[in-house]
Amino acid sequence: MTAVLRWWTDMRSLSAVRLKFLKNHFGRPNGDKVTRWLLIGTLGTLFLIADYVFFYRMVAYLDGLPLQVGEELIVQLLNVVFLTLFAMLLFSTIIAALAIYYVSSDLEFLHSLPMIPSAIIHVRFVQTLINASWVMLVFSLPMFVAYGYYFQVTASYYFYLLMAFLPFVVLPCALGVLGIMVLMRYFPTDKAHQILSFLGLFFVAGLVAFLRFLSPEKFFDKKVSDEAIIGFVESLRVPEFPYLPSSWITRGLTAWTEGRLDISFARLGFLYAAAAGALVLFAWISRRIYLSGWRSYQEVKNAPRTKNKNNSNGKSLLAYLPIEPMKQALIAKDLKVFARDPSHWSQMFILLVLVIVYIFNIMNLPLDNLVLKNVVSVLNIGLIGFVLSALIARFVFSSVSIEGRKMWTLYTAPVDMRSFLVAKFWMYWPPLLLVAEILTVASNHLLQVDAYVMKMSVIGVLLITTGLVGMGLGMGAMYPRFDHENMSGISTGTGGILFMISSLAYVMLVLVLSARPMYVHFNEKFLFKFVGGIEVPVFYGLIVALTALVTVVPMRRGIRALRTMDI
Template sequence: MNFFKELSLLFSLRKQISKNLLTHLTKEIILRFVLLLSIGIIFFVLDYLFFHRIIAYIARIDILDMVEIGTLLVARLLSMILLMFFSMLLFSNIITSLSTLYLSSDLGLLLSSPLRFSSIFMLKFVESSINSSTILVVFGLPVFIACGQEYQASWYYYASIPIMFFPFIIIPATLGTMITMLLVRFFPVKRVQQVLAIFGLILAAGLVMLFRFLQPEQLVSEIGMAQLLSYIQHNRIPTAQYLPSTWGAEMLMSLLEHQPYRALWNFLWLLLVAIGIYLLALQLAKWVYYRGWTDTSESRTVKTMKRGNLTEKFLRSLPCLHPTTRALLMKDIKLFWRDTTQWSQLLMLAALLIIYFFNIKSLPLRTMFLKNLISFLNLGLAGFVLASIGVRFVYPSTSLEGQSFWVIHAAPMRYRQFLLEKFTIFLFPLLVLAEILIIISNFLLEVDGYMMILSTVTIFLMTIGLTGLGVGMGAIFPKFINENPAQIAMSIGGILYMIFSLFYVGLIILLEAWPVYIYFSQHLFQRSSGGGEFGLYLSYSLVFLVSLGVTILPIYWGIKRLESLEMIS
């Protein structure tokens, strides 16, 4: 069997697997697909409208007759966007290729078969490239469509967009795969995952802070005509002329300017580099990939960390704890410290907090009205952050019991104790995080006493509600087969949790908008708002009742759902 027949066989197998999945669709899969498709369409439309407005404004700038300023700025914008895409694709492929090339369940069968190694590597390379690039490509298309609409491009411009994307995606995918193979050859896979995740977040934090240090708002300040001419003449495309992002931007701009030969020249550069790097990766795979995979397969042991003595002593010193609750708390704390992929993400959370506070401090706010208004709107942003943490940690907590959940099911305790323990163990860390987030933000904003008290109490209730919602919905939609929290969070229950969480946060902000409006009118603008005390008390009462309902009802329904399960030990 030759190389092409082997590839045809492997891809036919993948095609048949996809057909089998489509013929056995469940309601959960269909609902999840509809939700994700709806969210994707909404983001696609908003992305297009946003960039269409920006590109339309930039492209019509016409200050000097001798220079097409708008076209030059659009070219610069395209190059910057493609450079950002290239960086994100590179890191995304490093992460994705770890799972595809080393942790896939079918690798043992494939690598022990008489198929050529190059055929198997190409199959896994294609899978990794598609998984890591699809979403980014979909959300990148509106930018290029908006450019075509503004410049009234012909059909071959739109046909060239996927043609340009093909080699543009191959280059970072190949580089990411090569980096992964070299890392796994010398380090364990789990260690590589942790290092890359932490490094990626630190890199993102550094880029955001660098962006703030550059103070982009100064770009709208007045400059001299000589400075403008000098900038435009030297900055059609960034000085790194040998980056794939530069070739891609030049290719698209050449098509918009009706210069097909220059577009073809830049496409050939992209194609030749993509082919050359892939051949290099294939040769590298022959040297290091199989050895790295065998080392990974032979070293699946888990190193446990000796922690918990102090935790056990502290829990035993609390006489108010029920023995069953104390045992569950000790179990969850030990599992948390043993799973390095869980506690290492605390470093990522710390980096996110630094970015959060840095951006709050950098806001150009000069009046008390703006400071208080941003503080109030910051409640919504803090709620979104808490919901994101909840879907990653709180919601999967029941499902992470995995195949051993039958022990909980058979234990002499009620599910009410089990879920209340989950609620307790997540509530206090989230409360500390939420209050730190709000109080430090308010100090940086220099808000007055009313907004400090309102935001502190509101985030307290909001944290309780989001924690109860996460624990309850995690019990209503358990997924004991998946042991990866990321997969559990992307299930239909995780998506519904995020939707309900955002709706709950928005409802709380909406209910408190009236008291805040009355306060601004009376204390900041010194005018009567016409609102009575009844409206204030009603708003505060509804906030409390909604938070109480969001906390209790999901846990109650989660208890009923777990009690109806039939477990087989």
């Protein structure tokens, strides 16, 4: 009894500290947090509305199919949704558990306190559960609300949904945390976080590609056939084994809407029994292996690094480029930092998936008119600019801030801030330009545009890439965050939001200025009307001048900010 009372006391103390932290975080927001919350709230609301409309439309189509085929397909669709959620929760839990149980900076202090280790383990489990599941639950909720609204269920349906969600979420969380504890106990390595992050990104990239290749936009066409809908849902078919938690919650939820409460309560009992068993297993195993695994991880992490004896004395490829030696050294440093941080290069898989999905979208555009294809090719320049803005916000804008607290070493070294920023420009500009031009040439080839539009698109993307990279580097130097704890938080700060707004405005201005020259070209090509004059080169000159302005001015201001900054 004394051990249980002490465990409960420790749990309350740790939970009170966590609640006070959350209260201070949300109760005293600064301007940066308010701006970020408003932006995330707006985008999240729009996504939830679109999610609800799409799923409601899907259920309505399926329910209208003849011979009761739609009813079984709706069940199959719900089963796919729950199975996907289960897999995503498992992956998300593994990533979150590694950071919360092993990497977090306050663990050494917590383990030095006179507390029962199981209290720390269980409080961290609740923290992992919340961190890993709240986003998925919020964004999946519109699907089930749309399902309930279509079938006009009572309020008890939503109560049952919440009751079933609890064990459904606890089960993958317990398995994920238990799996990472076993991994860290018997396979301790300081690369575990990078490996698991890479696997998580690979899973997300594959999921995005799979859902996109299903072409769900065809369901917004009123002329869509029943055969197309059946084929779509059949393509989602997964094994519906009776022992899968996704099958339990699916059958329980659909049975509740049909009034078969005995089946619903039986499936709910399965969920709670499985969750309870997973929690008991987790509590028994974690108490025996967690501290040993944590100590092993600390030993590996704090072990002295051995020098690489295979360093070559030969020249690198950078030595053959017409770049100053100082810039070559800075570029080499940035390349090594980029290669050693999997949070950077592992996202190349996401970029590759986005490129494939982008080209796939162009291939499936319902464009039968040659004039419309050429018009879309012009708008395609703006769309590529928007994609570049997102990539530059993530990589280029944050490139100055990732120097972190070691930025002072550059100030003490014989390095000029102009060379520092210019070196970063030449590191990021070529690969981003290559990606943008591949998208441009591939999409224009699929659209079958003429040579003039192809040439202007290639030149336009070249200018847009140059302007955005210069703007991203300059504004990143004007609004650095050297004390960041999370890489993703750099681009979501005030400076990052200002960059996104400025970059999108620049891309829109380029599109507006290019409208008149393209209008003249299309009149000459398709209508044989000559409506252009001296204004065509004037508009092109304005685009070049605007690009030079957004490239040079932010870079100069960023250099000035770095030179006068107090580190």
